[in-house]
Amino acid sequence: MSPRTTAQNEIIREERKAQILDAALHVFAEEGYHSASVSKVAKRAEISKGLMYNYFQSKEEVLRALVVDLFEYAMNVLKVDVNETITDERFKEIIELSIFIPLEEPQRWKLYMSLVFQQDVAELLMAEMLPRMGPFMKQMADYFEGKGYDDPMAMMRVFSATLDGIQMHCLLDPTNFPAETAKEYLIKQFV
Amino acid sequence: MSPRTTAQNEIIREERKAQILDAALHVFAEEGYHSASVSKVAKRAEISKGLMYNYFQSKEEVLRALVVDLFEYAMNVLKVDVNETITDERFKEIIELSIFIPLEEPQRWKLYMSLVFQQDVAELLMAEMLPRMGPFMKQMADYFEGKGYDDPMAMMRVFSATLDGIQMHCLLDPTNFPAETAKEYLIKQFV
Amino acid sequence: MSPRTTAQNEIIREERKAQILDAALHVFAEEGYHSASVSKVAKRAEISKGLMYNYFQSKEEVLRALVVDLFEYAMNVLKVDVNETITDERFKEIIELSIFIPLEEPQRWKLYMSLVFQQDVAELLMAEMLPRMGPFMKQMADYFEGKGYDDPMAMMRVFSATLDGIQMHCLLDPTNFPAETAKEYLIKQFV
Amino acid sequence: MSPRTTAQNEIIREERKAQILDAALHVFAEEGYHSASVSKVAKRAEISKGLMYNYFQSKEEVLRALVVDLFEYAMNVLKVDVNETITDERFKEIIELSIFIPLEEPQRWKLYMSLVFQQDVAELLMAEMLPRMGPFMKQMADYFEGKGYDDPMAMMRVFSATLDGIQMHCLLDPTNFPAETAKEYLIKQFV
DNA sequence: GATGAATGAGCATTCATTCAT
């Protein structure tokens, strides 16, 4: 019986991690991070409770990993490349993707939203997110600068806030919120 | 000889209730509804845990009372009168108040925001809020109708979402968020 | 405002006590002594919790009083006179009354039965009951002695046990238990 | 390398369950089901409170298991075989065993008796017991039918009640109750 | 790598009892 090679182990580990994070995403989103129990996550991941602690040091560590994942996922679907210069066309695309993508994975986004306002968790969240967000925000500020705004940084923040508000309402009431109207409105105002 | 009069008891009860709700507001806002313990609320209110249950049937009932309070407070500070017709001047006022008032009582608003995305709690929240919100939303839709928008209801929702997004960012980063820019932007776009 | 006279107070006290005991009987019987709360007893008696402690030192004291009451009630309905000599006719009457009276106030008897097997309560119960029971048991033993039994005391205890068993089953299943058959059986065997 | 095998775990589980039930039996019997605390049961079982909930979903579930156990134990010691026809000899044996067996494990029986009259618990108890009791009661009714009684079912119930009464007194006062006299009396009357 | 038995601190809630009025 030859033992698994290190490489094989690495693959197994990655798979297991993904499995756990996927389970955690659903359970946390459904019940809220604090109410959700590690047992339930383990059960959903079809592994033992003990094994979870082999992969993540604590429940909080699972959350942290989830948040990092979320960010990477978001950057991917928005096709962010922090080195390009944003054109009007590209800006429109960002708006469209931002509004419609959350609807494809509402669990992920609801979880994220629910965390932002949980003071104790938010700090952890921001510690992970902010450094990663910076370049993207800079990029958008540059776009607004090109548009001739006095205070492009401020404009970028107003835009971000507006977009977040619309995403939020889309998530909370996906069937009734007028996403299309919102999209057109955003494009008219900001592009 | 005689015990406390009914009136005296009524006063005590009202005071205590306010005391408990105030404590709960802070503790829930700081730690999130689920993480916060009844013990901590009681300690902050400087009463015994048992007494809390003399005033509220459960932790959830405290939350419910808090939410009702919040709504009434919001309607007051926005000086809402659902029978008036909203003028441009009045609409400007609503925007200004909406942006700056949360900053005066950030705890209240953070709590509210944290609840919206807590799936299990959100239902409870919406059951209390929606019927109360309806008339105000209608009033704003009428304003947009007067402005000649094709779909005033949709516009109202986009406006609400935008405003919520801006309030949210104000709350999360009060020192850096450009509230003044946001206000001017909202007035320019919607009034 | 003249104060109440001592005599008037005494009457009020007796009434109140009866009121409390009646409430306690029902609440204890319905929920069991331990599960029943003093609050509920007070509510049923339509007095304040505090006042209960004016009349009884503790929940246990209420129970004790209830048991004493129960015993007196039982002795009354059985028309016990410890000085008479029991005749066959009288013995038949005791059997009949013993079987059918519990059915008229099942609450009282169920409570009593539920207490007998609650070790902690049973001691208290027996401390109150046994001294009061003694003479009546003696009286019955005398009856069996007259019947020529070798060990009349033993016979009395077997009879008591039999009677208790039948009472118990009557109470537990009043609609189906063949009380009439049981009565006839007892009379045939013991008289 | 590998964790405990399923078989090993099964053994541990069975042992622990027995340990908990044994502890619960004593604690419940001594203090009554309602008064007894889960903590005390755990302490007596020399395990943590938490572990109890690994084995039983609730305090009530422990009780239920105890009752089922009790019944099985009773059927065993009475050597019940619901398919046999009861002879006089066998009937005598049932009487003897019924009187003397409770004395060997008084805790078990006292617990059982204490539950019968605890209205809320009794339902649970009967739901478990009645379906199991039925065939045995039928068997005894058949015996009385064979004896030529008019209403063998009624006779069976009178007999059961008598037996219960005698068991009850035996348990409550094992040192003084004339068990031998009772046994002879029962045999004389019913066999 | 993997299990699940085991822990102990913590939770929301209840309740007998006290006491200022």
Next chain:
DNA sequence: TATGAATGAATGCTCATTCAT
């Protein structure tokens, strides 16, 4: 006499985490 606000210890139960295997 009468009230009910107030207490604090106790209750049934949950759960993140540890650890022997």
